[in-house]
Amino acid sequence: MDALVMAGGKGTRMGNVEKPIVKVCDKCIIDYVLSPLLKSKVKNIFVAVSPNTPKTKEYVISTYKSYKNISVIDTSGNGYINDLNECIEYFSEPFLVVSSDLINLTSKIINSIVDYYYFIKSKNPDVEALAVMIPKEKYPNPSIEFNGLVPVGINVLSPKHGYQKEEIMVIEELIFNVNTKDDLKLAKMLLNGRK
Numbered sequence: 156m157d158a159l160v161m162a163g164g165k166g167t168r169m170g171n172v173e174k175p176i177v178k179v180c181d182k183c184i185i186d187y188v189l190s191p192l193l194k195s196k197v198k199n200i201f202v203a204v205s206p207n208t209p210k211t212k213e214y215v216i217s218t219y220k221s222y223k224n225i226s227v228i229d230t231s232g233n234g235y236i237n238d239l240n241e242c243i244e245y246f247s248e249p250f251l252v253v254s255s256d257l258i259n260l261t262s263k264i265i266n267s268i269v270d271y272y273y274f275i276k277s278k279n280p281d282v283e284a285l286a287v288m289i290p291k292e293k294y295p296n297p298s299i300e301f302n303g304l305v306p307v308g309i310n311v312l313s314p315k316h317g318y319q320k321e322e323i324m325v326i327e328e329l330i331f332n333v334n335t336k337d338d339l340k341l342a343k344m345l346l347n348g349r350k
Contacts, residue, residue, distance in 0.1 A: 156269050156311075157246060158197045160188055162215075162255035163205030163230050163238050174333065175211040175255040180346045183214065184333055187258045193222065194262035196269050197251060200225045203242050205232025211255075239312075246314040249276075249283070254308030256333045258342045264328055272311045275322050283319035285311040293329050295341055308332050 162175040162185060175185035185202075192200050204212040204227055212227055219225045228245060230238035239252065251269065253260070272285045288304035291297055297305040304323070307330040313319055333342050 156197060156249060156251055156272075157199040157201065158192050158251040158253055158265075159228075159239075159242055159246070160185070160192070160200065160202045160253050160255050161235060161238065162211050163203050163208050163232050164235065165207045165232070173208050173210050175208060176214050177333070177339070179258055179333065179339065179342050184258060185211065185215065185255045186218075188253055188255055188260055189215075189219065189225070191260045191262040191265055192253070193225075195265035197265060198224060201228050201242065201245055202226070202255070203228045203230050203238055205230045205238060207232040240316060243312075243314050243316065249311050249313050252310045252312055254332060257308055258331050258333055259345060260309075260330055261328075264326065264330065267326070268309060268311065268324060271324050275324075279322075281320050282322050283313040283315070284321040285324055286321055287324050287326060287330075289326055289329060293327065295331075296337070298334060 164174065165171060176183045189200065202215050215227055228242050230241045232238065268287055276282050287307050287309040289307055291300050291303045291305050294305045299306065304325060331342060331345055333339055
């Protein structure tokens with residue numbers, strides 16, 4: 156399975172900064188996503204950038220130039236869904252979509268998501284998509300929740316436009332999105348091992 160890292164947002168909730176290259180504990184946020192992806196079962200990694208994130212594009216190209224399985228996709232930057240739709244043509248089979256602002260993702264979690272998707276699909280071939288969630292009580296400050304579950308910013312999608320039959324995977328590990336300045340403080344605490 157290939158992966159698409161969404162890194163073209165405006166970072167408005169953090170004050171219009173290029174969130175993927177904001178440093179947390181001396182490391183760019185996007186590195187917390189690309190590093191475990193490189194150590195996982197994922198084959199190719201595409202990073203979707205936009206006119207909103209030119210420094211992120213430069214950073215990925217220069218930092219990861221020795222990795223032949225990492226490519227950059229230029230999108231219009233007209234919003235997450237539009238950018239995602241512009242990237243679909245790069246995929247011929249289901250792919251992992253990962254937000255670029257996750258600070259405690261691991262290759263073990265990524266592999267479990269990929270394995271779970273293929274397991275579910277083997278039981279029910281009609282399944283096209285997978286949404287990864289965690290219980291609300293495990294997340295420190297959720298900005299969105301559905302029936303007590305918080306989306307973690309990781310999905311598996313099929314390379315088609317429109318509705319996709321979706322299953323939900325609930326994991327117990329905290330995967331933390333950095334969306335605001337307060338989240339940034341929490342991220343530093345989490346990475347330093349404090350609750």
